[in-house]
Amino acid sequence: MSTQATTGYLENQFLIAMPQLTDSYFAHTVTYLWKHNEEGALGIIINKPLQACVADIFDELDIVCSMGEGMFRSQHVLAGGPVERDKGFIIHDSNSDWESSIAVTPDISVCTSRTILQDIAAGKGPENYLVALGCAGWDAGQLEQEISENAWLTTPANIDLLFSTDYASKANAAAALLGIDLQQISPEAGHS
Numbered sequence: 001m002s003t004q005a006t007t008g009y010l011e012n013q014f015l016i017a018m019p020q021l022t023d024s025y026f027a028h029t030v031t032y033l034w035k036h037n038e039e040g041a042l043g044i045i046i047n048k049p050l051q052a053c054v055a056d057i058f059d060e061l062d063i064v065c066s067m068g069e070g071m072f073r074s075q076h077v078l079a080g081g082p083v084e085r086d087k088g089f090i091i092h093d094s095n096s097d098w099e100s101s102i103a104v105t106p107d108i109s110v111c112t113s114r115t116i117l118q119d120i121a122a123g124k125g126p127e128n129y130l131v132a133l134g135c136a137g138w139d140a141g142q143l144e145q146e147i148s149e150n151a152w153l154t155t156p157a158n159i160d161l162l163f164s165t166d167y168a169s170k171a172n173a174a175a176a177l178l179g180i181d182l183q184q185i186s187p188e189a190g191h192s
Contacts, residue, residue, distance in 0.1 A: 009036040010143070012105050014161075014174045015043060016153040019185050025082050030174045031136050032091060032162060033154075034104045041138040044089050044110070046130060046162060047170035049076035054131055057088065058121050061114060065121040072121070076167070080132030089135055090116050091162065092126035107159060128163040153178060 015031040017024070031043040055072035058065050065072060080089050090111045094103060098116040101109040119125040138146070146152055155177045164170060175182045 010041070010154055011036050012108065012157045013154050014157050014177075015143075016155065016171055016174045016182075018151055018153060019182060021151060026136070028171050030170045031081070032157060034091070034102070034108075034110045036143070038140060040140050041143045043136045044080040044091060044130075044132045045078060045136060046091070046132075047167040048079040049167050050079050050133065052077040052133075054120070057117065057131060061117065063114075063118055063121045067121065067123045075131070076165070078130060078132040078167075080134040081136030083135050083137045085134035087134065088112060088117070089132045090129055091132070092116065092129040093159075093163075095126055108157070108162070128159075130163065153180065 010033050013033045013036075015033055017026045017029045017031075021027050026045070028047075029045045030047045031045050033041060033043040035042040053073050054075040054077060055065065055069040057063075057077060058069070058072065090113075092101075092109055092111060094101075094105075094107055094109045097109070098111050098113045098119070100113040101111040101116070103109045116125060116129075117131075120129065143152075147154065153175060155174060158174075158177060161170060161173055161177075164173075166173075172182055
């Protein structure tokens with residue numbers, strides 16, 4: 001039995017914004033929920049690329065890129081959420097541990113360490129990673145209330161979709177995990 005089934009918490013889940021959130025920061029987003037407990041929830045939006053690239057982060061932090069910056073110029077930094085927008089979050093596969101890495105599952109961790117960025121620049125970082133500025137946060141009971149108001153669909157996270165760089169199709173692909181076509185859902189909220 002999964003932890004989510006026994007606790008009611010949604011760690012390692014995708015939150016898929018419902019179509020009625022069109023005027024929200026979260027319009028058309030998929031958020032990776034990496035922490036959820038009685039105190040609230042934290043997540044990182046995984047499909048909202050910024051104009052900035054990973055090489056820009058290296059430049060900003062004076063991190064020397066021994067592999068050449070070319071590949072990092074094509075890797076987008078994501079707008080991870082409206083909370084702590086100046087703080088970097090790295091979702092990565094868990095083939096190694098870095099300081100401040102928090103294991104979400106045996107395969108996925110979240111980190112805020114400069115060290116992981118230095119290792120990525122040196123070619124010693126994780127195989128799969130996303131770099132985001134900011135995160136999304138919910139107070140105790142707030143996320144549960146929003147879900148009950150049909151603001152979000154939830155589904156267990158899929159590691160391939162998590163690290164996909166096809167940002168434009170992530171929301172539809174995440175909904176498809178549930179057998180749902182977002183294009184078929186009315187933007188008008190309904191309650192039964």
